[in-house]
Amino acid sequence: MSVLTFRGGVHPKEGKELSKSAPIRKVLPGKEVVLALGQHIGAPASPTVAVGDYVLVNGKVGAAQGAVSANIYSPVSGVVKAVEPRMMANGLKVNCVIIENDDKYEKAKDPFKCDGSKNSILNAIKEAGIVGMGGAGFPTHVKLSPKHPKDIEYIVVNGAECEPYLTSDYRRMIESPEVIVEGLNIILSLFENAKGIIAIEDNKMDAIIKMRGYIKNYDRISIKTVYTKYPQGGERTLIKAVTDREINSKMLPADVGCIVNNIDTVCAIYQAVKNNQPLISRIVTVSGDAIKNPCNLEVCVGTSIADIIEEAGGFKGQPEKIISGGPMMGTAIFDINTPVTKGTSAILCFSKDEVAKHEASNCINCGRCVDVCPAHVLPARLALHAEHGNVDEFVKMKGLECCECGCCSYICPAKRNLTQSIKTMRKSVLASKKK
Ligand code: SF4
Numbered sequence: 542m543s544v545l546t547f548r549g550g551v552h553p554k555e556g557k558e559l560s561k562s563a564p565i566r567k568v569l570p571g572k573e574v575v576l577a578l579g580q581h582i583g584a585p586a587s588p589t590v591a592v593g594d595y596v597l598v599n600g601k602v603g604a605a606q607g608a609v610s611a612n613i614y615s616p617v618s619g620v621v622k623a624v625e626p627r628m629m630a631n632g633l634k635v636n637c638v639i640i641e642n643d644d645k646y647e648k649a650k651d652p653f654k655c656d657g658s659k660n661s662i663l664n665a666i667k668e669a670g671i672v673g674m675g676g677a678g679f680p681t682h683v684k685l686s687p688k689h690p691k692d693i694e695y696i697v698v699n700g701a702e703c704e705p706y707l708t709s710d711y712r713r714m715i716e717s718p719e720v721i722v723e724g725l726n727i728i729l730s731l732f733e734n735a736k737g738i739i740a741i742e743d744n745k746m747d748a749i750i751k752m753r754g755y756i757k758n759y760d761r762i763s764i765k766t767v768y769t770k771y772p773q774g775g776e777r778t779l780i781k782a783v784t785d786r787e788i789n790s791k792m793l794p795a796d797v798g799c800i801v802n803n804i805d806t807v808c809a810i811y812q813a814v815k816n817n818q819p820l821i822s823r824i825v826t827v828s829g830d831a832i833k834n835p836c837n838l839e840v841c842v843g844t845s846i847a848d849i850i851e852e853a854g855g856f857k858g859q860p861e862k863i864i865s866g867g868p869m870m871g872t873a874i875f876d877i878n879t880p881v882t883k884g885t886s887a888i889l890c891f892s893k894d895e896v897a898k899h900e901a902s903n904c905i906n907c908g909r910c911v912d913v914c915p916a917h918v919l920p921a922r923l924a925l926h927a928e929h930g931n932v933d934e935f936v937k938m939k940g941l942e943c944c945e946c947g948c949c950s951y952i953c954p955a956k957r958n959l960t961q962s963i964k965t966m967r968k969s970v971l972a973s974k975k976k
Pocket residue numbers: 910913914915916917918919920942943944945946947948949950959960963
């Protein structure tokens with residue numbers, strides 16, 4: 542069995558043993574459900590309900606605006622209490638539809654139907670409000686509508702799950718391999734020249750064996766084993782590992798004949814196309830050393846993060862750090878009384894903030910940040926240019942190629958926060974380019 546990989550990367554403590562054996566458990570939301578209208582890349586959805594309206598499960602509460610946007614649906618039945626800005630986990634305020642859950646879970650009739658034709662499949666994915674559920678939040682129907690569909694040669698399903706502690710994709714592969722394979726088969730029906738690849742890290746051998754058993758009757762689908770290393774599941778690093786093709790920051794995967802989708806996204810596609818089911822829930826890993834019972838939960842979008850922490854038994858003492866997503870690329874949570882969104886892959890609670898406890902010292906020119914950088918740039922030099930506001934030098938030294946993976950900060954013995962400096966500069970350069 543060949544094990545594929547990319548150049549660079551790091552091996553952080555995996556932490557997956559905490560939750561990997563916990564089967565996915567469905568939890569119902571509490572009394573109040575907060576549905577953010579902007580939980581995807583692109584224009585926020587526009588509310589389709591008003592205060593006092595009664596909504597049903599699968600009822601649309603937000604309509605996509607423009608080409609890059611996504612619909613929002615209710616996971617509960619109940620009355621709309623408010624349409625107002627609410628704080629999200631990242632501290633930003635976003636317009637939301639707030640529903641008082643009546644606990645009846647009365648269902649709306651199917652909001653869309655799919656007859657299996659290409660147009661109908663794409664329409665179902667669009668209508669269902671599916672976005673990249675690995676955290677990117679890019680509307681999936683746009684991703685699956687490249688300019689030249691005939692040039693797409695590989696549909697890659699990202700089962701690497703390279704972020705430490707995360708086990709939701711692993712549980713999906715163990716518990717519902719048929720949904721993943723069938724979801725990928727649906728995507729393949731849109732691209733007649735494409736092959737399907739499910740890429741899984743070699744720390745999940747049981748998932749590899751299980752998935753292999755389910756692809757036997759699908760001759761366009763194969764399983765590729767990738768080396769356990771962070772950021773193996775990054776779009777660029779995954780494409781490099783499984784197809785040996787390379788993209789840079791100016792290119793899309795489709796430019797090299799590839800489309801990459803996350804495991805949960807593929808499952809959502811299956812549900813939309815086969816069951817006319819809009820995206821109203823997702824799998825969230827709740828873990829970390831400050832959580833009593835680490836687990837994998839199927840959670841409705843709009844559920845309070847505080848409620849799902851309770852579902853995991855609550856805290857073991859006071860956590861110093863709570864993160865939405867993985868520890869390498871996730872974002873610190875400002876307030877746990879904020880809602881789960883379509884992009885919330887994990888809630889991680891740690892008793893110690895490992896980053897805050899180290900003070901940065903001077904660079905000792907050890908070169909380790911260069912060795913681990915999967916974008917093959919010079920992180921120490923880029924961070925210096927970023928800190929001094931040298932935009933031209935930053936761009937000249939390929940600062941925009943950074944994928945913000947965090948490997949350089951992780952490995953740096955001087956504990957320099959290289960990623961943050963580079964990330965801030967990238968954001969400002971990209972924003973000024975847009976203007
Ligand atoms: S410079 Fe960017 S891509 Fe390279 S290691 Fe640092 S964060 Fe990752």
